[in-house]
Each structure stands twice: as C-alpha cells, then as structure tokens.
Amino acid sequence: MGCNLTMKKALQHYHTTNNAPFWKNLLCALVAVLIVALPPVQLAKANILDTFGKFGVKEEAELGKKFSILVKSRMPIIEDPEIVSYVEGVLDRLQEHIPPQPFPFEVNVIVDDTLNAFAVPGGYVFVHTGMLLEMEHESELAGVLAHELAHITQRHIAKRIEKSQKVQLISLVGMLAGAVLGATTESGSNVTGGLITGSMAAGQAALLNYSRDDEREADHMGLIYLTEAGYNPKGLANSFAKIRKRKWQSGSNMPTYLSTHPAVEERQDYLADRVASLPKDLQDRPENDTKFKRVQTLVRSQFTDPATALTYFAKQEQTPLILMGQGIAAARINKVKQAADFFERAVEGAPKDYLVLREAGKFHYTKGDTNKAIFLLQKAAVRNPDDLMTLFYYARLLNDKGDSKTAATYYQKILQVLPEDSEVHFFYGKMLGQSGDEFNGHLHLAYSALYRNDAKKTAYHMKKAKAVATNEKQTAALELLKKQRDERAAYWE
Structure with a gap:
C-alpha cells in the first residue's frame, strides 16, 4: 500500500521546484529548507512527539475533548455502526501512513447537508453527511480527510495557540467552534463553514486562521498520506472540484475556505500537476467504491428528505441496494405497502446481503410482523454476527x-x-x-x-x-x- 521510491522522488521533485513564490518570510523559508532537505515521506514520518511545545499533548487532548462535547451537545450525531465504522475504516487506512500521534482518533458523522469535514487537536474528526453524499469516489472522501489530518500532524492550530498562551481554554473552545462550525441560524440548525482545507472565517477566530502556507503544506502532506494509503492520488483535487461545482450549480453553502481563498483554482492546478508527475500506475489506480456506495445509500435514505431520496433512487439502476434505499425512504413517509414491495424485491435480489436483510427485518419489526422480522434478522446475524444494528433489533424482539x-x-x-x-x-x-x-x-x-x-x-x-x-x-x-x-x-x- 505504501508509495514506491519513484513516487517519493516525483513528489519531492515537484514540491521543491515549484513552491518558491509561496515562502514569504523566514519561518516559511525554513520550512521549505526542511522539505528540500528531507524526502517528503520522511518528513511525514517524523515523530510528532518531538514537535510539541508549550501547548502540549495534555492541552491538545483537553481542547479536543471539550470541543467534541460542544459539537455533540449542539449537533445531531449518527450512531448507525454501518456508517460510523465505514468512516473509521477510511481514517484507519490513512492513519497507517501518518506520523505517530500521541492520542487516538475518534470519528463522528454529523447530520448536515453542507460539504464539510474537519479534524481538530486531540484527534477528533467530524464528517458531515453532505460530504459523504456529494463525493463520487471513496478516494475523494479520503483526500479530504488526508488533508485535514495533515493540519493536525503539522500542528497548524496548536502552533498558533502557542503564540497566545494567555487565551483561556474555554475561550479556545469557543473560537474553535466559531471557526469550524461557522455561523448558525436562530434555530441552530444551519451550520456552515469548517476546517476542510483551512476554513477559518470568523473574526473572533483570527488566532486560529490557517495561512496560505499552512494550506499548501496540508495539500502537500495530504497528497502523500492519500497516495501512500493506496488511494488514487487524484482524489484530493477532485474533491475540491466537486465542492466548487455544487456551489455554482445550486448556490448552496460552501466551506469558508473556498470563499476566502480565491487561489483555490490555482491549488487545484498545483495538485493536478503534482499527480501528473507521478508514475502512470499510481495515476490509474482503480477506484473501489463498493462500501462507499452502500454507506451513501444508507445516508441518503435515512438522513435526507425521504421524498427527494425516492426521486433520486427512481433514476438509478434498480439493484438490491437501491431497492433497499427506496424501502427505507418509503417507510419514513408511511408508504408501507410500497416499502414492503421494495424490501421484498431487495431480499429476493440479494438473499445473502446482511445489510439488505437487516433493513428489511427492521422494517417488518416496526410494522408489527414479528415472525418475518425474526426470520430476516436471524439470517442477517448469521451473515454478520458483529452487526450491532441487527443485534439491537434482535434484542428488542427477544424482550418482546x-x-x-x-x-x-x-x-x-x-x-x-x-x-x-x-x-x-x-x-x-x-x-x-x-x-x-x-x-x-x-x-x-x-x-x-x-x-x-x-x-x-x-x-x-x-x-x-x-x-x-x-x-x-x-x-x-x-x-x-x-x-x-x-x-x-x-x-x-
């Protein structure tokens, strides 16, 4: 899964021959020297524990924990293990190729249709459902997460906090929330902005703003992490393009980094050029989106407007997975007969798919057909004994x-x-x-x-x-x- 020597040299060559215009002060020049002196992957593998200063591991962990509590106290968090474990799996795959971290990473999925994902000090990672739905390939989601992880491994936030030691922790939590979550409506339901590739917007969070050089470094390191993890290296630049495309197509909210960084097109070109310098076998890596598409179907059917979801599914090839999604969405708006037909066809088309069996079992349980629910849930449990959602509904049946x-x-x-x-x-x-x-x-x-x-x-x-x-x-x-x-x-x- 790791980069080969040719890829390392290609990444190093492009970075050291095209970055000069962006190093505008002595500190940035020093960073550039370090990048020239060390191969990028070696720099990526440097022990992060060696870089911690006054704002140390304990402080980062405490800030991250308090921020996580704040988000969970304000935002709807998905607990479906099928969705959460999938995102954890993508993160785990990337983590194998980032510097050792002094804290474990925790992933949460937020029900929100904005295209957002962010990682904060202390190892807390958040992904919006809008990001999961808008991306076309897993490599694009992984590209976003790789970039966010790079902001953490390079300590871009922590280093800025170190420069202002007088700021109290509770104030930092508020600043981080304003910067990451952006403004909310009076109802608190519309959260915008985010840390994705550096979205720091509010004036109160100027302390935490990413610089242009931070962004370039996160782009650079994120591409390394993404490629070393075995993903198609085009994923990061492609994710940028999809976010911009959605903005122009729908006029919907866009992560702040795109509206405050007018050079995003230039960054896309920069990443595209770097990818073009890589060996062709890396550029042509196949996309494996099987799990990604399953999770997208679950998210769309469970956490978006059900009528809109049904319209979307009706335009897709009627595979068992799509039929399952239609069944879930139809059941949410009490179209019970239609939902039953969708689930019957889904199970008939995929009688060994534990996810289809599970969702069909859930449906029949909630509409009162206990015998059919037991039959389907038992089959699902045999296919995947570790599926917690199946166990949850089976526990309810046993208690009944x-x-x-x-x-x-x-x-x-x-x-x-x-x-x-x-x-x-x-x-x-x-x-x-x-x-x-x-x-x-x-x-x-x-x-x-x-x-x-x-x-x-x-x-x-x-x-x-x-x-x-x-x-x-x-x-x-x-x-x-x-x-x-x-x-x-x-x-x-």
Missing part, C-alpha cells in the same frame, strides 16, 4: 417475547461499542424498569435523554435514580452520570 435476560446481554454488548447511543440506552432502560430494576432503568433512561440533549428528561430520570439508589456502586454510577451531564450542560442553551 419475554426473554429479557438474553436481550440484556445484547444491549450490554452494543453499549460497549456504542456507549453514547441514545436509542440503545432508551430501550435497555425501559426493559430494566419493566423487569423491576428501577435504578438501572432510570439510569439508562437518563443517559438516553443526555445523549439526545434533553436537559429536562435527563434531570427527571437522574432524580428518580437517586431516589432508589441503595449502595455505593449506584452512588458512584450517579456521580459518573452527573459528571457527563455537567460537561454537556455547559454548552446547552
């Missing part, structure tokens, strides 16, 4: 049939992987309460409300749990819940 003990083992297994899934906490809490475990029932219902950012219901169930707590273990569990509640409540409006 009176086997709460077995259902509890499934709920617990899911929460080990998805500890912040509000829906799992909700149904697990209801089951526990119905079976007589009042404390844990209210505890999980409180967590469910917390992760839905429902302050009133969180407080209600915390109070109920506290009233029935009888031992130190339960008291400690309440203290942990209170701590997490307080972290989020700091950002609740």
Whole structure:
C-alpha cells in the first residue's frame, strides 16, 4: 500500500521546484529548507512527539475533548455502526501512513447537508453527511480527510495557540467552534463553514486562521498520506472540484475556505500537476467504491428528505441496494405497502446481503410482523454476527417475547461499542424498569435523554435514580452520570 521510491522522488521533485513564490518570510523559508532537505515521506514520518511545545499533548487532548462535547451537545450525531465504522475504516487506512500521534482518533458523522469535514487537536474528526453524499469516489472522501489530518500532524492550530498562551481554554473552545462550525441560524440548525482545507472565517477566530502556507503544506502532506494509503492520488483535487461545482450549480453553502481563498483554482492546478508527475500506475489506480456506495445509500435514505431520496433512487439502476434505499425512504413517509414491495424485491435480489436483510427485518419489526422480522434478522446475524444494528433489533424482539435476560446481554454488548447511543440506552432502560430494576432503568433512561440533549428528561430520570439508589456502586454510577451531564450542560442553551 505504501508509495514506491519513484513516487517519493516525483513528489519531492515537484514540491521543491515549484513552491518558491509561496515562502514569504523566514519561518516559511525554513520550512521549505526542511522539505528540500528531507524526502517528503520522511518528513511525514517524523515523530510528532518531538514537535510539541508549550501547548502540549495534555492541552491538545483537553481542547479536543471539550470541543467534541460542544459539537455533540449542539449537533445531531449518527450512531448507525454501518456508517460510523465505514468512516473509521477510511481514517484507519490513512492513519497507517501518518506520523505517530500521541492520542487516538475518534470519528463522528454529523447530520448536515453542507460539504464539510474537519479534524481538530486531540484527534477528533467530524464528517458531515453532505460530504459523504456529494463525493463520487471513496478516494475523494479520503483526500479530504488526508488533508485535514495533515493540519493536525503539522500542528497548524496548536502552533498558533502557542503564540497566545494567555487565551483561556474555554475561550479556545469557543473560537474553535466559531471557526469550524461557522455561523448558525436562530434555530441552530444551519451550520456552515469548517476546517476542510483551512476554513477559518470568523473574526473572533483570527488566532486560529490557517495561512496560505499552512494550506499548501496540508495539500502537500495530504497528497502523500492519500497516495501512500493506496488511494488514487487524484482524489484530493477532485474533491475540491466537486465542492466548487455544487456551489455554482445550486448556490448552496460552501466551506469558508473556498470563499476566502480565491487561489483555490490555482491549488487545484498545483495538485493536478503534482499527480501528473507521478508514475502512470499510481495515476490509474482503480477506484473501489463498493462500501462507499452502500454507506451513501444508507445516508441518503435515512438522513435526507425521504421524498427527494425516492426521486433520486427512481433514476438509478434498480439493484438490491437501491431497492433497499427506496424501502427505507418509503417507510419514513408511511408508504408501507410500497416499502414492503421494495424490501421484498431487495431480499429476493440479494438473499445473502446482511445489510439488505437487516433493513428489511427492521422494517417488518416496526410494522408489527414479528415472525418475518425474526426470520430476516436471524439470517442477517448469521451473515454478520458483529452487526450491532441487527443485534439491537434482535434484542428488542427477544424482550418482546419475554426473554429479557438474553436481550440484556445484547444491549450490554452494543453499549460497549456504542456507549453514547441514545436509542440503545432508551430501550435497555425501559426493559430494566419493566423487569423491576428501577435504578438501572432510570439510569439508562437518563443517559438516553443526555445523549439526545434533553436537559429536562435527563434531570427527571437522574432524580428518580437517586431516589432508589441503595449502595455505593449506584452512588458512584450517579456521580459518573452527573459528571457527563455537567460537561454537556455547559454548552446547552
């Protein structure tokens, strides 16, 4: 998967012979010297731990954690493991070719139709659903993420923070939120802007603004990470082109970096020229988009306007995957008969596809056909025993049939992987309460409300749990819940 020697030399040659006009001060000149002195991949592999200054690992991790809590307290986060694990997989593939980091990376997918993705200090990565849907190939999504990771590995934000040590952490969280998330409407529903290739817009976040040289370095390093990970190197420049095209076609919101960096066309040309200098076998790498298309179908059918999704799917080849998407979208607007037909045709066309079986099983469960749901979900579980969504609905079926003990083992297994899934906490809490475990029932219902950012219901169930707590273990569990509640409540409006 790594770059061969020819590719390394090609990248190095282009970078060292075409960058001179952009190094405008002594610091940038020094960076240029370092890049000339070291092959790009060697520079990429430099130990990031050696570059940490006064704003160290602890401070970066704390800033990232607080920012992550802020985002989760304001934005709808997808918990579907099929979608989240896919994005994690793309990130993991890139991570194998970036410098060692002092913290693990965490991925979250935000339900928002703007074309945005960003990574912040501390290893927190966020991708908007709009970015997942607008890209044509996985390599383009990977290109965006590679660029964002480069901003972190090169410590572009952290270095700027180091220059202003008097700024308090809470102020930095606010600045970072303004810069990354941009302005919101009065309802808080329209989040724009982002860090994708340097989108720093608000005047209050001038401290965090990426420079033109930061962007060039992130372009350079991002292309290295992308290519070393085995992707088609055209992915990064192609992602730029698609974002600009959508802006002109629809007039929709565009990441701030494109509106504040008028030289984006020049950057696209620069990247295209660099790719053209690579060996042809790298330029012609095949695109493997099978998983990407599956995730796009799930996102479109579950998290966009269902009527619009149905119109889109109707224009596509009627594969089992597309039929599944139509079934999901139709069910969301209560077209039950139509949805049932779509799912029947999808299962008939792909009887061994666990995703199709799972979604069909979910549909039949929600419309009350328990026997058909069990049949489909059991088949899905056989095909993929690790699919947590299948296990979740199977647990609900088991509880409905009176086997709460077995259902509890499934709920617990899911929460080990998805500890912040509000829906799992909700149904697990209801089951526990119905079976007589009042404390844990209210505890999980409180967590469910917390992760839905429902302050009133969180407080209600915390109070109920506290009233029935009888031992130190339960008291400690309440203290942990209170701590997490307080972290989020700091950002609740």
